Amino acid sequence: MTHVQHLKPFLKKTPFHEPMSAMMHGAGWIRWQGFYSPAFYDSTQSEYMACRNGATVYDVSPLIKYAIKGRDAAKFANYLVTRDLTKIKPMNAAYTAWCDDDGRMIEEGTIFRLGENDFLLNAALHQLHWLNESAYGFQVEIEEVSDTLAGLSLQGPNARTILEVLGVPGIGRLPHFGIMETTVDGHWLRIDRAGFTGDLGYEIWVKPQDALWLWENLFRTGDPFKIAPMGGHALEMTRIEAGFILVDVDYIGSHHAIRPTQRISPIEAGIGWAVALKKDAYFVGKRALQKEKADGSSRFILSGIEIEGRKPAPGAFLYADEKGTKELGLTTSAMWSPLLKKNIAFAQIPPAYTKPGTEMWIEIWYPKEKKIERSMVKCWTRNRMFFDPPRKKEIV
Structure with a gap:
């Protein structure tokens, strides 16, 4: 983690910075897209438990947001991303990916359909140049509107109750x-039912001048319901428990890859379900992805x-046998899950090994008594969505 003193001359503050600072018990800041972002407030463990048992608030204002509007906005958005947006009605969102012409993933994220020809694309990396290049020939206006919205992600089993008491x-x-x-x-609010925790959750967007009002009222309302900053x-x-992938951790965006072999397709990233190969409209990378699917040429699947x-x-590293004679792949994200009481990870493994229950071996190096020891243990393929409670999608 970069020391906070080194961040001061360079980083911007989100509209929630003041109340976040007041609740932080130390220098728990990290850099996120040029902004101060909290790595922790007091205890990572207590914040994790608050999310799984009460409710947590996380500042998502640094997300990069692109407004896509105009006569051809719907056609362009459907051309840009892998999902079939003709099936997404206004005032609904969809998780999707967008690729280069080779079918290699530039990034993945959420696209919001606010109207028939009114979209908002959330990204973790700057994409405006690529969006403008891709929009050639379309009657569409693309604008980064990141600074016009401030957002908090309210996640956890008590999230809905807090918003009900707030008066939504x-x-x-x-x-x-x-x-x-x-x-x-x-105060105007835009709320979408989504998040990065795999739990019941909402993203709440307000005008920057209303940020302090939102923070103060969420914590006032949520106090009896175990609310905490995260x-x-x-x-x-x-997010690992929920099975969500993260750019620069689980994959490298094709525009940032150093070597061509670092680029991966959405199918290899384990989100092939978000690729609508049968949609009528062409989308960037469709032919390459169709060929990959037909040929079975995926090098691995992130599972x-x-x-x-x-x-x-x-x-x-993962292997087919205990002796380690046949290397299979590599883990990306990994953790011991306190909630599930399981040792879990994401791993790039050959398609033939992706059936749930398939047994493999994994080589783990770990520190013990001032030395590094090696352990070769069994592992099994599982659904990457380790945590998926019914409350995430239920309607009341």
């Missing part, structure tokens, strides 16, 4: 990936694995 009308009827706009005490370290734990024992295995 009809929040219980908002479906998974649904969007609503409303006012509370005269930093990036605890969020990392929840979930469960590992024997309790030693986390980031960056560990």
Whole structure:
């Protein structure tokens, strides 16, 4: 983690910086897209437990947001991403990927359909140049609007109750990936039912000048419901349990790859379900992905694995046998899950090994008594969505 003193001259502050600073018990800041972002407030473990048992608040304002509007906005958006957006009605969102012409993934994220020709694309990396290049020939306007919205992600089993007490009308009827706009005490809110924890959760967007009002009222309302602020370290734990991939961790965007072999397709990234190969419209990379699917040429599939024992295995090699004579792949994200009481990871493994229950071996190196020891233990392929509670999608 970069020391906070080195960040001061360079980083911007989100509209929630003041109340976040007041609740932080130390220098728990890290850099996220040029902003101060909390890695932790006090205890990563307590923040993780608050998310799984109460509710947590995480500042998502640094996400890069692109407005896509105009006569051809729907055609362009459907051309840009791998999902079939003709099936996404206004005031709904979809998780998707966007690729280069070779079918290699530039990034993945959420696209919000606010109207028939009104979209908002959330990205973790700057994409405006690529979007403008891709829009050649379309009657469409693309604008980065990141600074016009401030956002908090409210996640956990008590998230809905907190919004109900806050006075958000009809929040219980908002479906998974649904969007609503409303006012509370005269303040405009846009709420989508999504998040990065795999739990019941919502993203709440306001005008920057209303950020302090939102923070203060969420914590006032949520106090009886175990609300707590959450930093990036605890969020990392929840997103691995939920099976969500992260750019620059589980894959490298094709525009940032140093070597061509580092580029991967959405199918290899384990999100082939988000690639609508049968949609009528052409999308960037469609022909290459169709060929990959038809030829079975995927080099690996990023899958979930469960590992024997309790030693986390980031960056560990997998093998077909205990002797390690046949190397299969490599883990990316890994952790011991306190909730599931399981040692879990994501791993790039050959398609033939992706059937749940397939047994493999993994080599783990770990520190013990001032030395590094090696352990070769069994592991098994699992659904990467390790944590998927019914409350995430249920309507009340």
